[in-house]
Amino acid sequence: MRRVAVIGVGDTKFGELWDASFRDIGIRAGLAAVEDAKISAEMIDAVFVGNMSAGRFIEQEHIGALIADYAGLARDHIPATRVEAAGASGGLALRQGFMAVASGLHDIVVVGGAEKMMDVSDIASSMIQSSASDQEWETELGATFASLHALIARRHMHEYGTTREQLADVAVKNHKNGSLNPKAQFQREINRDVVLRSPLVADPLRVFDCSPSSDGAAAVVLCPLDDAKKYVETPVEIIGSGQASDTLALHHRRDILTMDATRIAAKKAFKRAGLEQKDVQLAEVHDNFTISEILAIEDLGFFKKGEGGKATEDGRTALDGEIAINTSGGLKARGDPIGATGLAQAVEVVTQLRGVAGKRQVKDASVGLTHNVGGTGATVIVHIFRRS
Amino acid sequence: MEVGIVSYGAYVPRYRIKPEEIGRVWGTDGIAMGKGLMIFSKSVPGPDEDTITISVEAARNMMRRVDVDPKDIGAIYVGSESHPYAVKPSGTIVAEAIEASPELTVADFEFACKAGTAAIQTCMGLVGSGMMKYGVAIGADTSQGAPGDALEYSASAGGAAHMIGAEKIIARIDHTYSYTTDTPDFWRREGQMYPSHGGRFTGEPAYFKHIVSCARGLMKKAGTTPDDYAHAVFHQPNGKFPTRVAKQMGFTEAQGKLGLIVPHIGNTYSGAVPLGLAAILDEAKPGDRIFAIAYGSGAGSDGFDMTVTDEISTFKRDRAPTVKEQIANPKYLDYATYAKFRGKITLGRG
Amino acid sequence: MATAPRFWRQNPSRYNLIGIKCNSCGKNYFPPRAICPVCHRKSVGKIEPLKFKGEGAIFSFSEVHEGIDEKATLKPYLVAMVELDEGPKITGQVIDCDACDLKIGARVRTVLRKLSEEGSAGVIHYGYKFVPVRDKKE
Structure with missing residues (x-):
């Protein structure tokens, strides 16, 4: 297997992009990544696009061909593939691109992710997101996507003594990081009170515990590590990639307070990277709800089970903490255009490892991790990156 | 062949509203209204309840009390004036929910408030003729009164299921008699949300004439007088009418006590006599004779002369909640919540 | 839908x-x-x-305020994950009670209720929901 590097990254601002269509944002991010890699269109061997539900958000399927077409690549007839694993679509697309380059099948691959969510109502958006869980045995019985995470939160509080305030601290930290990120949807700091006084969505989770609906796209360009220096000064190598699945419905899990798919995907990625948790300086984790970040930092092995809330409260996951979690602002503040999220995580880690993250730069960052979740944990993708 | 009730089950929703709360909204003296009607609270179905769910819960309570194989049920008839579908039977869902499907016959009945007792008579015929082992007759409703109308103080929700058979009968039906005329005292046209009524025309020429004629006809047929009965139950659109009609015919207050449930839960329409009968069976003793007269607008009355058998001493009454137990533990609603639950608020669609 | x-x-x-x-x-x-x-x-x-008998204990629960249009008349409503006595966990609504009546470990049983309907002219879907067990019979 060949070693694989990221040689270009690009993204759009996340948020309410009223003037831009799905194809507009997809192309904006792809073009930025291609320009960053200083490659030309003819050099692209294949395109992978992560997207959860264009069929329901904009009533458009066949996203792979659409993006290749509007990227001006129709005449080149390159393979263009859409990848779907709900919230993990972006991370999974990245893994498909990684495997294509690693295997030797393709040399230069562009991996993008995009979602256009604001064209539908909040209720419609919420119902589309619920389709990431078990439609027949969860959603149709009345469980919303937020309420499934609320079930996790309440049980985590019950079993481990995690507090409502500690959940709020996740949002406070991520908004603080978001305030330092010009691409973030929310660039405003908040305090605990803002979270605790926001309206209930699914008790105990409130509006400020939930990631927003967003439009946005992000993309990376991959090539074999051996060729990377031809294009960029600081290639970032993907040194580990892990993917795992679990039961679709939350109620069928071995333990709803542990995402086994996170544990397994992380174990595979760390094994391949030949590293341990202590070697990682920053991680972009899937904080679609505040409780999700607490589970993530526990299941990735950064903190012991049940101690994620306390670690957050104690500032151990802040920009200047032991491990900087969600330096971009995470899904909470940076935004969560579903299919784009996994790639936005990669864009942030690469930016940090290049040392060009500006005000939110983590000092001496050499290894970073991304953690992308589909549904309530039925698919998890973990990637580990190292500055080369 | 002797036929009668083999088992029964009742269901009353947990929510209630008081007449003073309704009166508060419409500027009416609700307390006086409640006293006049002898209704001190009425049951309100939850927003996810309808005639079908009420019928299912009543039928399941009926099944809990006996060890009858649901496959031995040959017919299910659901009598209601608030079937959720104008076309598509309520009974098929009940049949599936008690696992009686697919080898049985099912139909929905409608005769204003007496559709449930019409179903009992139908089942008596089918069982009595040997066509089937058991027939299930259900009377259930989630009736609506137009907001502000007098009916709003009484129209409530509930139902009961009665299993009719020829073996292990707990209450033998000795006689049945019906009295029917064309009298338009109360109706609801196709597509209308709320029923209409003829005001005081629903009294003398309708309710009283049919109940009294039916009661007299039944006692003549049975050769009985009011003194022969331990319990009597009459259709109860409010507390006043059945009390008056009972007195008029010479029944005592004590005879009517067990079956008079309307003061606590309001008028359950097709559920009224089946539920009153269930409340009597909850406490009846072997040898008790029961007199029951239903009334349905439009108009007609079905009467039943029954005798409680020894079988009731071994009958597993306590495997399901009694009517009294369901009347207890209410949850009172304010008018706004009641309006939300009953779909009286127009919702925007996102 | x-x-x-x-x-x-x-x-x-x-x-x-x-x-x-x-x-x-x-x-x-x-x-x-x-x-x-x-x-x-x-x-x-x-x-x-x-x-399954339909009896079990609440494993976790939430009061839902936002998210499903067709449940508008129910809002807020309760959703719980219930551990059935026979082993499996299932998810469903808890009705006829308030959030303050519920706690983890509370006993519940299933009843049949309307789950949803496909608009006012469409098919009505029925299925299980949970009610708190108030005594041995109810």
Whole structure:
């Protein structure tokens, strides 16, 4: 297997992009990544696009061909593939691109992710997101996507003594990081009170515990590590990639307070990277709800089970903490255009490892991790990156 | 062949509203209204309840009390004036929910408030003729009164299921008699949300004439007088009418006590006599004779002369909640919540 | 939105909690599945239907305020994950009570209620919801 590097990254601002269509944002991010890699269109061997539900958000399927077409690549007839694993679509697309380059099948691959969510109502958006869980045995019985995470939160509080305030601290930290990120949807700091006084969505989770609906796209360009220096000064190598699945419905899990798919995907990625948790300086984790970040930092092995809330409260996951979690602002503040999220995580880690993250730069960052979740944990993708 | 009730089950929703709360909204003296009607609270179905769910819960309570194989049920008839579908039977869902499907016959009945007792008579015929082992007759409703109308103080929700058979009968039906005329005292046209009524025309020429004629006809047929009965139950659109009609015919207050449930839960329409009968069976003793007269607008009355058998001493009454137990533990609603639950608020669609 | 055939197909499980038992390992599952996740191929031919009693204890719960349009008249409503006495956990609404009446470990049982309807002119879907067990009978 060949070693694989990221040689270009690009993204759009996340948020309410009223003037831009799905194809507009997809192309904006792809073009930025291609320009960053200083490659030309003819050099692209294949395109992978992560997207959860264009069929329901904009009533458009066949996203792979659409993006290749509007990227001006129709005449080149390159393979263009859409990848779907709900919230993990972006991370999974990245893994498909990684495997294509690693295997030797393709040399230069562009991996993008995009979602256009604001064209539908909040209720419609919420119902589309619920389709990431078990439609027949969860959603149709009345469980919303937020309420499934609320079930996790309440049980985590019950079993481990995690507090409502500690959940709020996740949002406070991520908004603080978001305030330092010009691409973030929310660039405003908040305090605990803002979270605790926001309206209930699914008790105990409130509006400020939930990631927003967003439009946005992000993309990376991959090539074999051996060729990377031809294009960029600081290639970032993907040194580990892990993917795992679990039961679709939350109620069928071995333990709803542990995402086994996170544990397994992380174990595979760390094994391949030949590293341990202590070697990682920053991680972009899937904080679609505040409780999700607490589970993530526990299941990735950064903190012991049940101690994620306390670690957050104690500032151990802040920009200047032991491990900087969600330096971009995470899904909470940076935004969560579903299919784009996994790639936005990669864009942030690469930016940090290049040392060009500006005000939110983590000092001496050499290894970073991304953690992308589909549904309530039925698919998890973990990637580990190292500055080369 | 002797036929009668083999088992029964009742269901009353947990929510209630008081007449003073309704009166508060419409500027009416609700307390006086409640006293006049002898209704001190009425049951309100939850927003996810309808005639079908009420019928299912009543039928399941009926099944809990006996060890009858649901496959031995040959017919299910659901009598209601608030079937959720104008076309598509309520009974098929009940049949599936008690696992009686697919080898049985099912139909929905409608005769204003007496559709449930019409179903009992139908089942008596089918069982009595040997066509089937058991027939299930259900009377259930989630009736609506137009907001502000007098009916709003009484129209409530509930139902009961009665299993009719020829073996292990707990209450033998000795006689049945019906009295029917064309009298338009109360109706609801196709597509209308709320029923209409003829005001005081629903009294003398309708309710009283049919109940009294039916009661007299039944006692003549049975050769009985009011003194022969331990319990009597009459259709109860409010507390006043059945009390008056009972007195008029010479029944005592004590005879009517067990079956008079309307003061606590309001008028359950097709559920009224089946539920009153269930409340009597909850406490009846072997040898008790029961007199029951239903009334349905439009108009007609079905009467039943029954005798409680020894079988009731071994009958597993306590495997399901009694009517009294369901009347207890209410949850009172304010008018706004009641309006939300009953779909009286127009919702925007996102 | 649910469609009539998709819902109809699941009626036995939604009305009567029909799940399965794997006679290879003895584990119970709800809803039915063709292969036991413990026994894999060994379970083939050893799966049989099992009717669950519908009684269990609350494992976790939430009061839902936002998210499903068609449940508007129910809002806020309660959703719980319930551990059935036969083993499996299932998700469903808890009704006829308030959030303050609930706690983790509380006993509940299933009843049949309306789950949803496809608009005012469409099919109505029925299925299980939970009510608190107030005494041995109710």
